[in-house]
Amino acid sequence: MRLVLQLVARLLLIVALCLGAATIWATFDAYRSVDRSTAASAQRVAQALQALYWRELLLRSSRAREHLLPVPDWRTLETMKLISPGVCVEFQPAAAFEKPLCGQSEGLGKTPPRWFAAIVPTFLGSHAEVVRPVSPRAATAGTVVATPDAAAAVSLAWEYILNVIDVALLMAAAIALLASLAIAHALAPARTIVTALQRMARGQYRTKLPRFRSMELAMIGGAVDELGGRLEEATEQRAALTRRLIEIRDDERRALARELHDEFGQNLSAILAFANTIETASTKDNRDNGIAQDARMISQATHHLMASLRDALKRLRNPLPEELGLEASLVNLVDSWRSQSAARPTIQLDLRGDLTDISGPAATTAYRVAQECLTNALRHGTAREISLRIERRAGEDDALLIRVEDDGGGDAERVSQSAGFGLTGIRERVTAAGGSLSILPARGGLSVAATIPLAA
Structure with a gap:
């Protein structure tokens, strides 16, 4: 009441x-x-x-x-x-x-x-x-x-x-x-305070309240202004810390990618060369075909490991938006998943708005979100159709909307409470960019939506 x-x-x-x-x-x-x-x-x-x-x-x-x-x-x-x-x-x-x-x-x-x-x-x-x-x-x-x-x-x-x-x-x-009018007039500033608190809940911490004549309301207004300032400072510090952590993690990923490429890549290439040599020598000398068969199995296993290593290197190295731009990198991402196997689900890519001038952390964050969501939908679900929609909302709300929907089932509440590294990573990236992430049930599956403000 x-x-x-x-x-x-x-x-x-x-x-x-x-x-x-x-x-x-x-x-x-x-x-x-x-x-x-x-x-x-x-x-x-x-x-x-x-x-x-x-x-x-x-x-x-x-x-x-x-x-x-x-x-x-x-x-x-x-x-x-x-x-x-x-x-x-x-x-x-x-x-x-x-x-x-x-x-x-x-x-x-x-x-x-x-x-x-x-x-x-x-x-x-x-x-x-x-x-x-x-x-x-x-x-x-x-x-x-x-x-x-x-x-x-x-x-x-x-x-x-x-x-x-x-x-x-x-x-x-x-x-x-007359008393009701006086009470309503005396409590009218409370609505202004509530509106300011609601804006603070939406992230607009710098909400300046007018000066109130009542001493009590003036004290409340001062406390709200002070709270908004502290929340904004804390949010900025947290965002800066998150961005720094993401940079450190990206540096570690690049270093790890180099180590994998230099060490594992060379060793796998050597193993593949040795296996081919053994297979060729066994075939020329007409020896026991079992040795040639074992060599072929080693070659197949090595090819599989090298393919997995290439996928890991793609995920660990610098994202493509820094090289190709956001639109081209998204097209390349979808095409790479489509070309891996014809039995995989249908992936629909829907690009809306002008994406040519989106670069930097916003483009990287959008690419990582789309990459992680597609990976989860393809690896952990039984989806037959996946929709990736990237939309730029121009105007005052200049923001980038990324939405990935699938029909592979899944519990939205359980997924949203998951503490997996992939989902935690995209949450951190979106938060560092000043955006929001939501996981909701969709028709037959899940819908993951992220909003990244471009003005920030």
């Missing part, structure tokens, strides 16, 4: 938790606000009745005090305005058949669902009535009793919650959107 999505998901979870906490707090505050409204209503009505009580008391004199209960004319429109919605006020001692004076409750908020009306009183408890004396100095003046309406309290709480949730949802959506 992408980091941006993870951070946004966590942010949404935090917003949801905050929204839930706000909802619970709003429910509690709205439900308990009825208690505050009840106390306020009781206090306001008590103060109004206190003023009414003392006014009537002064007008009637103290002898008529017993006639002031209940306070005359307290059930007025002015008193009704002092009572909050959902609260009922009663004067004590009450007159016979007197009903409480209640605030407006009809249309007070939306009707809450049944589950809300059942859960809120269960967890938050019921409301208590509020008692206030009409006059603290006259205990006989009576009291005001304010009682909240439970249904109205639940309706008010539900209405308050709906209003709070609407605002909270809008704020949560705005916060989530």
Whole structure:
């Protein structure tokens, strides 16, 4: 999962938790606000009745005090305005058949669902009535009793919650959107860093990253730049070392070729001359034909050894591209395999692009790869048809593609993991040239492809 999505998901979870906490707090505050409204209503009505009580008391004199209960004319429109919605006020001692004076409750908020009306009183408890004396100095003046309406309290709480949730949802959506944009903007440089690492994985180590404002991302960018520089230096050193090793190995091959030619070649020629002399002498003297037969067998074995020695010398001496050029040397290589035996598989040579100006290490590497792949296909497989394709890709990717396919079976995975000298050698050559080598299954056999950049 992408980091941006993870951070946004966590942010949404935090917003949801905050929204839930706000909802619970709003429910509690709205439900308990009825208690505050009840106390306020009781206090306001008590103060109004206190003023009414003392006014009537002064007008009637103290002898008529017993006639002031209940306070005359307290059930007025002015008193009704002092009572909050959902609260009922009663004067004590009450007159016979007197009903409480209640605030407006009809249309007070939306009707809450049944589950809300059942859960809120269960967890938050019921409301208590509020008692206030009409006059603290006259205990006989009576009291005001304010009682909240439970249904109205639940309706008010539900209405308050709906209003709070609407605002909270809008704020949560705005916060989530703005925070997501901020997170995406803050993590946008990470995509640049990933792209640089991908280019480094493809071999483009010198990847300069822009300067980041964030200190952490700037440190990561600096580390990536430093890593790219070190990888490029290490790759150049390894390539130089590999090229030097290949040069040393080629020198050793040339020296070995000279030794084989001078020592084995001369000795084999001498053995062949001695065998011919023995065969000729035995035939002239009419001696036992067994000696002549043995001499002929020695001559045949010597010819076979000399042919094998010539093949080894061809492989060990300097490659033909240095003498004939890449195109002519490839044609000569294929023709030499074709001329050895008519029973060998069909070899198709496909040359594409301009190969005339390819020389030096690139031409040598291409020739060695084609030579080794053809040798492996002919000696270690049962192929009936082998295709050798050399293509030059011009343009920005100026590179040489060598592909050898056969239908002789073989396990591509096992061959790619092989540590044979031939395959290891061409891997080293291709790597030293800055190219790549791949071994993949083909139709009925194997496909070995090597890419050698010519610009390097």
